[in-house]
Amino acid sequence: MALRTTPIADNAPNKITVKELDFFYGDFHALTDITVDIKEKAVTAFIGPSGCGKSTFLRCFNRMNDLIPSARAEGLVSLDGQDIYETGVDPVDLRRRIGMIFQQPNPFPMSIYDNVAFGPRLQGVSKKAALDEVVQTSLERANLWKEVKDILGRGGLTLSGGQQQRLCIARVLAVEPEVMLMDEPCSAIDPTSVQKIEDLMAELKDRITIIIVTHNMQQAARVSDFTAFFLQEVAGDPAILVEYDRTSNLFTSPKDRRTEDYITGRFG
Amino acid sequence: MREAFRQELKDLKAEVVSIGKGVTDRTRDAVTSLVTGDVDLAEKVVAGDEEIDRRTLAVEEHSIEVIATQFPVARDLRLLHSLTYIALHYERMADLAVNIARAAKRTAGRRGPQTLYDLIQAQGNLVYRVLDATCEALETRDVELARKLQDLDEPIDHLYKQFFRELARLQDEEDIEWASSMVLASRYLERIADNAVDIGERIAYLVTGEFEALHSPDEETS
Numbered sequence: 001m002a003l004r005t006t007p008i009a010d011n012a013p014n015k016i017t018v019k020e021l022d023f024f025y026g027d028f029h030a031l032t033d034i035t036v037d038i039k040e041k042a043v044t045a046f047i048g049p050s051g052c053g054k055s056t057f058l059r060c061f062n063r064m065n066d067l068i069p070s071a072r073a074e075g076l077v078s079l080d081g082q083d084i085y086e087t088g089v090d091p092v093d094l095r096r097r098i099g100m101i102f103q104q105p106n107p108f109p110m111s112i113y114d115n116v117a118f119g120p121r122l123q124g125v126s127k128k129a130a131l132d133e134v135v136q137t138s139l140e141r142a143n144l145w146k147e148v149k150d151i152l153g154r155g156g157l158t159l160s161g162g163q164q165q166r167l168c169i170a171r172v173l174a175v176e177p178e179v180m181l182m183d184e185p186c187s188a189i190d191p192t193s194v195q196k197i198e199d200l201m202a203e204l205k206d207r208i209t210i211i212i213v214t215h216n217m218q219q220a221a222r223v224s225d226f227t228a229f230f231l232q233e234v235a236g237d238p239a240i241l242v243e244y245d246r247t248s249n250l251f252t253s254p255k256d257r258r259t260e261d262y263i264t265g266r267f268g
Numbered sequence: 269m270r271e272a273f274r275q276e277l278k279d280l281k282a283e284v285v286s287i288g289k290g291v292t293d294r295t296r297d298a299v300t301s302l303v304t305g306d307v308d309l310a311e312k313v314v315a316g317d318e319e320i321d322r323r324t325l326a327v328e329e330h331s332i333e334v335i336a337t338q339f340p341v342a343r344d345l346r347l348l349h350s351l352t353y354i355a356l357h358y359e360r361m362a363d364l365a366v367n368i369a370r371a372a373k374r375t376a377g378r379r380g381p382q383t384l385y386d387l388i389q390a391q392g393n394l395v396y397r398v399l400d401a402t403c404e405a406l407e408t409r410d411v412e413l414a415r416k417l418q419d420l421d422e423p424i425d426h427l428y429k430q431f432f433r434e435l436a437r438l439q440d441e442e443d444i445e446w447a448s449s450m451v452l453a454s455r456y457l458e459r460i461a462d463n464a465v466d467i468g469e470r471i472a473y474l475v476t477g478e479f480e481a482l483h484s485p486d487e488e489t490s
């Protein structure tokens with residue numbers, strides 16, 4: 001229930017709309033009948049027991065699942081009202097608009113500077129001043145600038161895990177994405193970096209839409225405006241979206257008994 | 269870990285129910301001391317207040333500790349927060365019972381018209397019922413009973429008003445200090461019942477998760 005001066009309005013625009021989505025890995029039916037509207041410039045958290053399809057669902061938003069043979073999505077996923085699975089959509093462009101952060105930080109084996117400048121260079125930015133500017137701004141937004149401003153030439157992989165994760169965030173931010181997907185971004189890093197990442201999320205949501213998968217329910221409660229709870233009720237059956245609501249409602253007065261049982265630790 | 273947490277919630281709730289029962293007993297003793305002029309009983313009620321204060325504080329401290337360490341959510345959070353809220357209400361009700369006991373001490377040497385004692389006793393009997401209902405509704409998570417507290421409160425307000433009318437009929441030679449002490453006692457009983465209605469609303473919230481429209485007490489009469 002991220003503390004903010006004004007809560008996201010009920011009529012805030014939807015950034016991503018999902019309608020009746022089913023997802024399959026070959027014969028395995030992983031998700032069924034998911035319908036959800038993701039609000040623009042808000043933080044939305046996905047919670048649920050491990051294996052219930054949170055990462056799978058997240059990867060539907062930037063078509064990362066396309067890379068898995070036999071994987072198949074049915075239903076509608078749209079970004080700003082446009083179906084992202086339409087034939088005309090370029091997945092590479094889509095992944096620029098919708099960046100992704102993974103559980104394990106994965107900086108490229110190059111300098112801190114080059115990591116952040118990588119995307120802008122691909123987009124054709126080549127002037128040093130322009131690159132310097134975007135590198136600094138992105139590192140500032142990623143809450144890492146102060147720690148690395150004097151060592152920009154050093155290898156990204158020499159940083160601590162938590163710093164590497166923030167470097168990856170800076171790398172994503174450098175191409176000005178509209179949405180940032182974060183799949184358990186804090187699971188493998190130190191508490192100070194966790195704090196810094198939670199802080200930067202709060203600052204970033206003035207500009208972008210964030211979706212975070214987290215197994216840490218306190219984190220979901222702290223950082224998100226909306227929370228979606230997923231559950232695979234019977235092993236082998238597809239998972240469903242049990243409840244989706246404002247985080248402040250879901251963590252105080254959940255409407256579904258299964259949500260209640262999960263968040264209060266009665267199972268899972 | 270979670271099991272121990274569950275047990276703590278249960279213990280804390282049992283403690284608040286027990287405080288509620290203690291307040292019911294004290295209210296009963298206070299009214300009895302007033303109606304029968306029993307100074308010793310009134311003294312006992314006054315002396316017992318410290319215990320309720322201490323136990324209420326302990327509930328609050330314990331609940332803050334659990335919130336800080338266990339991150340309760342949903343029904344657990346509603347329960348913990350509501351228990352503190354309810355305990356504080358009970359504590360205030362115990363203070364009101366003490367005020368009634370003080371009135372008993374002030375008036376013990378004198379004897380006024382029996383009708384007024386009867387009215388206070390009748391009002392007291394209704395208040396015990398309301399208090400019992402708060403304890404039972406909390407113990408059993410009974411939303412219907414919790415919501416009924418408002419209805420149970422109504423006749424108590426009526427008796428308070430009737431008390432005023434009876435008082436107006438008193439002759440000039442009646443003892444003014446006696447009369448005003450009795451009015452205050454009736455007023456305290458009415459306030460105890462108002463607190464009980466608040467507790468009822470809180471119990472409904474902790475069970476349903478919905479805040480229901482808060483009742484506003486009748487216009488202040490004194």
Ligand SMILES: Nc1ncnc2c1ncn2[C@@H]1O[C@H](COP(=O)(O)OP(=O)(O)O)[C@@H](O)[C@H]1O
Nearest residue numbers: 025028030049050051052053054055056057068
């Ligand atoms: N590449 C894949 N191929 C086949 N099955 C997969 C693949 N990735 C995930 N799954 C299965 O899909 C289900 C959901 O997985 P996942 O989305 O990773 O869950 P979560 O992120 O909630 O832990 C699991 O049963 C998992 O084994």
Ligand SMILES: [Mg+2]
Nearest residue numbers: 054055056213
């Ligand atoms: Mg996952």
